[in-house]
Amino acid sequence: DVKVTQSSRYLVKRTGEKVFLECVQDMDHENMFWYRQDPGLGLRLIYFSYDVKMKEKGDIPEGYSVSREKKERFSLILESASTNQTSMYLCASSFRGATNEKLFFGSGTQLSVL
Amino acid sequence: QQQVKQSPQSLIVQKGGISIINCAYENTAFDYFPWYQQFPGKGPALLIAIRPDVSEKKEGRFTISFNKSAKQFSLHIMDSQPGDSATYFCAARAWKLVFGQGTRLTINP
Numbered sequence: 001d002v003k004v005t006q007s008s009r010y011l012v013k014r015t016g017e018k019v020f021l022e023c024v025q026d027m028d029h030e031n032m033f034w035y036r037q038d039p040g041l042g043l044r045l046i047y048f049s050y051d052v053k054m055k056e057k058g059d060i061p062e063g064y065s066v067s068r069e070k071k072e073r074f075s076l077i078l079e080s081a082s083t084n085q086t087s088m089y090l091c092a093s094s095f096r097g098a099t100n101e102k103l104f105f106g107s108g109t110q111l112s113v114l
Numbered sequence: 115q116q117q118v119k120q121s122p123q124s125l126i127v128q129k130g131g132i133s134i135i136n137c138a139y140e141n142t143a144f145d146y147f148p149w150y151q152q153f154p155g156k157g158p159a160l161l162i163a164i165r166p167d168v169s170e171k172k173e174g175r176f177t178i179s180f181n182k183s184a185k186q187f188s189l190h191i192m193d194s195q196p197g198d199s200a201t202y203f204c205a206a207r208a209w210k211l212v213f214g215q216g217t218r219l220t221i222n223p
Contacts (some may be wrong), residue, residue: 004157035213040123042203043158043213058210090157101146101207105157 003027004106006091012112019078021109023091030096032074033103034058034066037088046089049074050096081113117141118206120214128222133191135217137204140185144206149178149189150213152201161202162189194221 007022025032033048035058045058047066055066063085067075074093078085088110092103120137127133137147148163164171164178164187171178177190191198199221204214 040215042120042215045210048210092157101211102148102160103150103158103211105159107155107157 004091004093004104006089006106006109008109009107010110010112012114013078013081014114015082017078017081017113019081019111019113021076021078021089021091021111023074023076023106024072025074025091025093025104026072027093027104028071029093029104030071031094032068033092033094034064034074034076035090035092036060037090037108043090046076081111083113085111086113087111117212118204118214120204120217122217123215124218124220126220126222127194129194129196131194131221133189133194133198133219133221135189135202135204135219136186137188137206137214138184138186139206141206141208141212142185143208144212146207147178147180147187148205148207148211149176150203150205152203152216154200158201158203191219194219196221196223 004025034046035043044060049055049068065077088108090108091106094103118139149161150158151161152158162173162176175192180187202217205211
């Protein structure tokens with residue numbers, strides 16, 4: 001089975017801190033994604049990557065950056081955390097070009113910014 | 115801008131009943147419509163999906179009904195069970211997936 005592993009289940013940070021969320025997948029997927037999940041808003045795409053060192057902005061990239069130095073690892077960076085970034089963050093991966101694309105999600109990181 | 119609108123936000127159904135969740139979209143370029151199921155403490159997982167060239171797809175107790183002219187699609191869960199209690203997301207894809215707002219489904223025993 002595909003496994004998408006997120007480094008932390010819960011994280012508490014202070015306003016202004018730099019925050020790193022790490023995600024690793026073990027199925028050699030080309031595509032990787034970062035979403036945030038908020039009640040009533042569903043899943044919103046922050047950034048995605050189709051290949052190593054490539055990144056594309058999603059729907060809500062402001063305040064975030066990403067890094068993909070290796071195919072299996074995709075990091076989300078909050079340069080200066082703010083309280084409105086308190087959320088559940090979900091990483092996902094998929095095969096490139098799949099006709100019926102199936103996203104495999106990690107279990108999420110619940111980030112609280114105080 | 116929410117391109118996929120999902121309703122209701124929450125739904126309570128008695129065991130054995132039919133659960134129905136609806137989604138509407140605007141972008142006619144969407145060519146793939148999956149539903150994801152998320153249990154507490156877990157990430158979403160693909161449940162069932164449909165392409166717009168068919169009007170219905172059934173997998174066990176789960177059925178997607180698709181109305182291309184109305185730009186609507188829905189998930190029906192027959193004989194709903196307490197184990198179906200979860201959050202359900204519809205989605206649609208043109209070049210990337212766009213998710214609906216989610217529906218928290220509770221099945222009462």
